Ligand SMILES: [Zn+2]
């Protein structure tokens with residue numbers, strides 16, 4: 100079990116079992132969303148210098164809002180967007196992403212975890228990276244979504260359906 104904790108410790112979200120994967124996303128929505136959160140009072144940076152935001156993806160049924168859930172607030176980059184980036188309002192910490200549609204996974208901001216971390220597997224959607232940004236080559240990158248990443252999302256959906 101890993102715990103995502105806001106900076107001041109008032110909000111905790113527990114994540115159980117092995118995550119689906121851990122990625123750095125460079126898509127334009129994540130860049131915009133991360134900047135939106137960073138602009139909040141007392142927020143700390145979540146966007147890397149290269150324009151990437153780090154996430155650990157968990158199955159929806161593997162996370163539990165264990166402490167301070169009433170302090171969470173969702174932000175959308177556009178009113179009609181189906182994605183919210185959920186912030187702990189006590190200290191403006193980015194916690195998770197929430198989808199209004201049926202997506203079965205929850206991207207959690209990697210910066211909220213400490214200690215035993217799953218390895219990063221991909222840098223995704225790099226075609227949107229800021230023009231002058233150099234993307235590190237430590238792990239595989241994909242201009243959009245790599246097949247292995249899509250496969251992991253698919254197989255995690257299947258295993259979730261069968262675990263009910
Ligand atoms: Zn807090």
Ligand SMILES: [Zn+2]
Pocket residue numbers: 124125126127128129130224
């Ligand atoms: Zn993204």
